[in-house]
Amino acid sequence: MYNRHPRFTTKRGNVYYINFRLPDGTFFRRSLGTDSLQAVEVTMSRLSAYIPLVQNCSLSVEQFKMHIDGFREATQRDFDTYLLDWLRMGVDEAKRMPELGRLQRQIDSDAAISPTTSVTEAKGRADVHLNRVYSGDDSTARMLLATLFKKKVSFDQSDVEQAYEVAGQIDLHQAMLQQAYDAFYSGDLVRYRTLVDEMQSKLTEAERLKNPVTKQVVVPTVEPESNATPLLSVAWKMFTTEKGKGWAATVANENQRFYDVLMHVIGDLPVGAITKQHLRQTITVIENLPRRNRKPYCEMTLIECIDFDVPEEDLMSSANVKKHLKIYSSFFKDFLKDEKDNLEKAPTEGIKYEVTENKGGSYSKPEMQRLVKHLNTCADWRRDYFLTLIYTGARRGEIAAIRKEHIRKDEETRRRYIFIDGGKTDQAVRQIPLNAVLEKLLLARIKSLKSSDPVFGDLPTYEQIGLEWNSIMAHCNIQKFNEFGQKRVIHALRHTFISEAMTKVLPVMVQFCVGHSRTQSLGITARYTHRPPLRDLLQVVDCISW
Missing domain, CATH: 1.10.443.10 (Intergrase catalytic core)
Known part of the structure; x- marks a missing residue:
């Protein structure tokens, strides 16, 4: 039976703490900084999958602390986006060189750009970037990692190696930008245009090769069938197309809201990669949602409702929570497993939810x-x-x-x-x-x-x-x-x-x-x-x- 109480937590005074035993026999304790049970349950739905990984030494304690602080793991998209931003800025700056004189004159009418001085400065800056590549200087890589850390993105050793690779491409591109300055102020316009075209070519290639798939987060074991199954969004569209023909508008809207919660909690994973743990995390989030048919919740987005500290009397009923689970079971078991043979086992199988009797009171x-x-x-x-x-x-x-x-x-x-x-x-x-x-x-x-x-x-x-x-x-x-x-x-x-x-x-x-x-x-x-x-x-x- 599904346990409504948050595991691995204790309450000291009015503050909740995360608390579990480490492999060496000691206890890990860390304040969650809140006295709200609803907030703790939402937080633990995100963290509970990592605790077994800490206990079997697959995840370090320091990495787990970063997860508590709201950090997420670095993805290929993070590095690609950072690189593309630098490449785009470099190409834009190179293409605007013929305008620089006019712009500078608009800013300061007495200013004059000396071609000789500009060539010397450009050569010096180009040498700086090239020397970083030759000597293995990590300045650009450290700047990249610091930017990710500021955005609460965590990284491991493999990510550091990726950062050095991206930093090398950025330094080479910046060196080409300064060489373009050198060619422009030297009057070698053919070389200038060749460098600009080469920089644009590098940018186009990087945009084409950009991988939108994020690096997979470490989660409990994924079934081998997951790679051959459709994404959650694709499977849900199949479900609503085939099964939703007879739904009334109110039923269709309600089922769509149930799906929106599932998608928000676990993301657009292949349906074969969705586990019972994902469903349990989703149920925990649903339990802390308000009744969406009353103000102010009817005017709030799903994310705002999830983040809101909902009073006990405004929480969704346990019968409505079970209704979510019933739709998920129809989707995963009846449709994807029994009808479409996309799954060998549905993640909802074995998950039960006990409806709490909501006996109303009477008046004296x-x-x-x-x-x-x-x-x-x-x-x-x-x-x-x-x-x-x-x-x-x-x-x-x-x-x-x-x-x-x-x-x-x-x-x-x-x-x-x-x-x-x-x-x-x-x-x-x-x-x-x-x-x-x-x-x-x-x-x-x-x-x-x-x-x-x-x-x-x-x-x-x-x-x-x-x-x-x-x-x-x-x-x-x-x-x-x-x-x-x-x-x-x-x-x-x-x-x-x-x-x-x-x-x-x-x-x-x-x-x-x-x-x-x-x-x-x-x-x-x-x-x-x-x-x-x-x-x-x-x-x-x-x-x-x-």
Whole structure:
């Protein structure tokens, strides 16, 4: 089972430390500089793959410290980019030599460039660069490595050798630039143009040979099949093209967001190189993401959400985290492994995620009394809508969907009731009696409506209703979480109704009234039992009094 707690960490005071045993038996300890559990989990998702490498001496402690400080390993692209920048600057400067006199005159009208002096200076500078190549001077190489270090790029001995090679090319190119100055001020324009063309040729060749593939980072063992498998981006495009034809727009957008997280965490690797460790790191990041359907997170980019210290109450639910894993399993196992035979084993196999029950809280009787008292002072939809939820225990969606024709009168008891004609389960179709207070409010509301008109056609958006309820709770001095740490939202009104009724009437009657399934222990006899008449349900709503 997936462990939610960050491994290899301890907490001293209010600061987290990374802590694990080294090969010599001593412990490595280093402050992570934060008291945020979310920040630590994100950091450890990046570092945890390197700890086994330190423990088996494949990675030095000093290199690991650099990873903690945010350093990344040098790549071929880093050296190519540095070299190309120098080559481009040299070619641009060489081509602009005929303009230098005019530019210098614009800067200082009294200035004059002496060709003799310029030739002497150019020869001297060319000799400096050539001598660096001849003598093995490491000045340019040290400047290159210092630039990479400033950008938090780490390097090993092989990278140092690469730096010397790049530095040699830069020194030769700079020597050619100074020789071009020499030829230009000497009046040897043919030689000048030949040198410029040669410099341009070197630049074009370097651009053509530039390798965009970065040096592979040391990670846990890569499967041999990885080199023959498509990149993650290519495989995902295949998946969405073939499987996404029947997706609704909301489903397609949601699945794309799931993919974006995976791509951000592990990068565009061949799918055969993606391991369980990569998936576990991705899950850790997902656990610390906020709910993207609320502000300010809906206005933030994915990277901003990952870097944000999200409050506990705004974190994504464990059910949504598992939903990410389900899509990844469909992609890797069902599609790439079972259908396309791209993988011998999917990286999601064996990874399980336990959904934590998110049991909501309920309101106490004094809190309900304050809520009812405040709602009775409102003269708009808030009073009728929220009081209907309070005195029926119905779901938000069920009440929002009722029409005038759904408020009916029972022939036997002469009591009015709401008929719920649909819902999330078969048991959701039911009758909910109205008590005297609620009956008066709803009859006044539907008086001028047509039979097919919605009773609550004036409701704002789903999100706005939630914001209004939060405002009502604040006005009534009710905390969002109770003392047991359970969250109270609008749905907690249903919890409160059920909890109150269960203590006063038969539980089975409560189940019929609120639309819950019943436990059947009657065998075949259960086929001959039917819904109770409305008179038996009256006791459920009549016992609710605040």
